[in-house]
Amino acid sequence: MRPAVFIDRDGTVNEQHGYINHISRFILLPGVGKAISLLNQSDHIVVVTSNQSGVARGYFPIELVKATHELMKKELAKDNAYLDKIYFCPHHPDGVLPEYSKECSCRKPDIGLVKKARSELDIDMERSYVIGDRLLDIEFAHNANLPGILVLTGYGRGELEYIVPHTGKKPAYIAEDLLRAVRWILKQEGPHKNLWANILKKNS
Numbered sequence: 001m002r003p004a005v006f007i008d009r010d011g012t013v014n015e016q017h018g019y020i021n022h023i024s025r026f027i028l029l030p031g032v033g034k035a036i037s038l039l040n041q042s043d044h045i046v047v048v049t050s051n052q053s054g055v056a057r058g059y060f061p062i063e064l065v066k067a068t069h070e071l072m073k074k075e076l077a078k079d080n081a082y083l084d085k086i087y088f089c090p091h092h093p094d095g096v097l098p099e100y101s102k103e104c105s106c107r108k109p110d111i112g113l114v115k116k117a118r119s120e121l122d123i124d125m126e127r128s129y130v131i132g133d134r135l136l137d138i139e140f141a142h143n144a145n146l147p148g149i150l151v152l153t154g155y156g157r158g159e160l161e162y163i164v165p166h167t168g169k170k171p172a173y174i175a176e177d178l179l180r181a182v183r184w185i186l187k188q189e190g191p192h193k194n195l196w197a198n199i200l201k202k203n204s
Contacts (some may be wrong), residue, residue, distance in 0.1 A: 001124040008132030009050035031179035033079025056095025109139035145191015147172035
């Protein structure tokens with residue numbers, strides 16, 4: 001079994017522009033490829049988990065989400081980085097498309113996407129993490145009994161200043177961006193600490 005890192009998409013992996021309603025709006029954030037490459041090298045399972053309610057709301061078709069994910073994988077490959085899985089929720093109870101307009105268990109902060117990942121991947125949940133730019137991602141982490149790391153890209157800085165202080169759901173760590181979040185994970189205590197330290201040194 002291997003640990004997993006569940007990574008939010010918009011605002012964590014790519015620039016936050018609200019809904020990505022055209023593929024040209026997908027722009028990878030600096031350092032993301034290197035961050036995911038570090039996780040690949042350290043034998044972590046890398047899973048992107050994302051709410052994409054724009055599908056249910058009729059803002060864009062589900063095919064655009066899939067095309068955006070193909071572009072994301074191509075951009076990451078430039079840094080020899082890859083994702084083990086991508087899971088997304090296209091639902092919203094107030095949507096306009098009947099097939100996607102419903103209450104569901106896969107919309108974060110519910111943990112249906114984590115459950116799906118566990119059913120398909122051999123994950124060591126005791127050593128796994130969640131990374132995202134929203135309080136919603138930290139709630140998602142808490143609901144899955146995982147440490148949640150808040151990054152200050154995307155909505156992160158505003159969430160930290162205006163929303164996090166008023167909730168009991170605190171991040172396990174606050175990082176400037178995904179790369180710094182991953183470096184923090186690899187520096188934590190554990191049986192693989194020395195191995196991961198060598199990987200960090202090699203990639204510094």
